[in-house]
Amino acid sequence: MRRLRVAIVGCGWVGGLHVAAGFGLLPELFEVAACCDVDAARAVGFAAEFGIARRFTDYAALLESPDIDVVSICTPPSLHYAMVMAALKAGKHAICEKPFTSSLRLMDAVIAAEAEASARVMPIFQxxxxxxxxxxxxxxxxxxxxxxxxxxxxxxxxxxxxxxxxxxxxxxxxxxxxxxxxxxxxxxxxxxxxxxxxxxxxxxxxxxxxxxxxxxxxxxxxxxxxxxxxxxxxxxxxxxxxxxxxxxxxxxxxxxxxxxxxxxxxxxxxxxxxxxxxxxxxxxxxxxxxxxxxAELGFARQFALFHAAIARDLPFPVTLADARRSLELITALFHADETRSVVELPIGLGHPLYEGWTPA
Structure with a gap:
């Protein structure tokens, strides 16, 4: 079973958890081959802490690297959508932290893009x-x-x-x-x-x-x-x-x-x-x-099942539909508070908050 080469994107404490409680416990399945952060000093420190050979400060340059199979996106939430879409375009599998993005419209765009791509996307719900x-x-x-x-x-x-x-x-x-x-x-x-x-x-x-x-x-x-x-x-x-x-x-x-x-x-x-x-x-x-x-729990178990899904063309243990369902509930709760009404689900195109709940 081939090891997948992973790049951690976002060298904060969540990225550290992905390594220490996830990929690092599965050396037979994954190699954490690179890390990426806009803060060069943070990337240097992260690489030193976890023994990572390659460091990037430019996400686009990371995606051009042919020896990376998977990007594990641990950046602030507002960056998730663009990074996932760029990964799909580059043919890299993506694992993305919550919240997945800021609207059901963007969530549906990711679902549509993955359906046409050679790569796949797994949300995190460890x-x-x-x-x-x-x-x-x-x-x-x-x-x-x-x-x-x-x-x-x-x-x-x-x-x-x-x-x-x-x-x-x-x-x-x-x-x-x-x-x-x-x-x-x-x-x-x-x-x-x-x-x-x-x-x-x-x-x-x-x-x-x-x-x-x-x-x-x-x-x-x-x-x-x-x-x-x-x-x-x-x-x-x-x-x-x-x-x-x-x-x-x-x-x-x-x-x-x-x-x-x-x-x-x-x-x-x-x-x-x-x-x-x-x-x-x-x-x-x-x-x-x-x-x-x-044998594994939490991040490690989800990542082990991710590897099995890639290797055997199986469904992911957490799907984009699961991420959408979580954002659909958020959308409903924000709209219910805003309108002082009872909101019906499911929510689709045409709903007042389908484009997002954040203020303009």
């Missing part, structure tokens, strides 16, 4: 690749839990003034959004991965924690396509970080509660499984046991 979440999904999909009733999803994290000293953060032009787009997007992706598409949404958002342009507090009420109801809460003003997902079904309730460092690992164990009847516990446990934890 929270899906924890052992705990895989077992929960398997139990839900089996039907043992019965009909879904109601769900609550809480992303209560902390971001202070120091976080926004990074120049591109907190601004619509460069970060594209706040807590809904940057922090809770992962948790909301997990929720929809488990519970299916959203049919209708109402929402309110506010900026109350820091003096920034984008939202740092939000609440939403959803009606899912399966008929169940859900509430979403997100803030960057929690004194103690917490992530909580609670899914109430006819026959069982599933809950994940994580504080502090555990708040950013909702896909991992421990998930609590609460059957409505004691005799159901054994059946649920047996169903959970059918899922074997892989």
């Amino acid at each position: 929270y899906r690749f924890g052992a705990g979440i895989a077992r929960i999904k398997h139990m839900i999909d089996s039907g043992l839990a019965g009909r879904p009733f109601i769900s609550s999803v809480e992303t209560a994290w902390k971001r202070g003034a120091d976080y926004y000293k990074v120049p591109w953060r907190g601004k619509f032009a460069t970060e594209l959004g706040g807590v809904l787009l940057t922090q809770s997007i992962h948790i909301h992706d997990l929720f929809m991965w488990l519970m299916g598409p959203v049919a209708r949404a109402a929402a309110f958002k506010a900026t109350r924690v820091n003096p920034i342009e984008v939202e740092d507090c939000a609440v939403a009420a959803l009606v899912m396509e399966n008929g169940s109801l859900a509430s979403l809460t997100a803030t960057l003003g929690s004194a103690r970080p917490v992530t909580r997902i609670r899914l109430c079904f006819e026959h069982a309730t599933f809950e994940r509660l994580g504080h502090d460092a555990d708040a950013i690992r909702p896909g991992d164990d421990p998930w609590q499984i609460i059957p409505q009847r004691p005799e159901l516990a054994q059946a649920l446990a047996a169903k959970a046991a059918e899922v074997t934890a892989p």
Whole structure:
């Protein structure tokens, strides 16, 4: 199985995670052959830290390099669209961090471009690749839990003034959004991965924690396509970080509660499984046991599946349709807040925010 040669684009802490928690754990599958950053000193330091042989400050020059197979895009959100499109044009596979881009129009343009290209694109949603979440999904999909009733999803994290000293953060032009787009997007992706598409949404958002342009507090009420109801809460003003997902079904309730460092690992164990009847516990446990934890988790697992998809022409573990679904929810929540209305999904051409939610 041929190793893929990867270039990390954007030499910040997320790029470091892609290496340390992903590619670097899979030396038989990937070689991190280059890195790229407009800040030459940052690229030098990044290359030294991770033992990367080649450095670039010009993304176009990187794309001209014949010995690079994949670009892993870890730049500020406003740059993602242009970089992905350039990679496709150059015949390079792309892995792109969230949020994917700033509008459904641009998202649909990427989907159309990939369909015509020789290269492929995978969005990042690494929270899906924890052992705990895989077992929960398997139990839900089996039907043992019965009909879904109601769900609550809480992303209560902390971001202070120091976080926004990074120049591109907190601004619509460069970060594209706040807590809904940057922090809770992962948790909301997990929720929809488990519970299916959203049919209708109402929402309110506010900026109350820091003096920034984008939202740092939000609440939403959803009606899912399966008929169940859900509430979403997100803030960057929690004194103690917490992530909580609670899914109430006819026959069982599933809950994940994580504080502090555990708040950013909702896909991992421990998930609590609460059957409505004691005799159901054994059946649920047996169903959970059918899922074997892989050797890799998180970024490493997603990247390993990416390699397998390229080598064997398989679907990616996270698709452009998944990225679109996450942006469609963002679009609905922003429009619901703006219009004080209930927004119907799916959202397509002709919707007032199809072109994007950022101020002109």
